[in-house]
Amino acid sequence: GFIGANLGLHWMRHHPDDLVVNFDSLTYEGNLENLEDVKYHPNYRFVHGDLQNTLDISKAFSGHNVEAVIHLASESHLDRSIHRHADFIETNIKGIFNLLETVR
Secondary structure (H helix, E strand, C coil), rough: CHHHHHCCCCHHCCCCCCCCCEEEEECCCCCCCHHHCCCCCEEEEEEEECCCCHHHHHHHHHHHCCCCCCCCCCCCHHHHHHHCCHHHHHHHHHHHHHHHHHHH
16 A cells, blocks of 8 residues: 555665565455565565465465564455444554554
């Protein structure tokens, strides 16, 4: 999404020695073109995965020695949260629960 892509770019510019792992399911908001500038940076990794799949999360963590997590996945468009409320619950509640359980 827009916020995640811009945070990733900002982080890579200001902390070039940090490994940034971008975990994304590439739904309607995901766009890898937003990260073209860091695509080949040696400290950037893209992991295609889903917060609904704890195995995806575990693989991302175990394969990259993750030290910190910033959760930016959300179904935040108001119309989507009203008309497709199950998606909102799956991503914003169950997804973050899966992430927290995996971190724990």
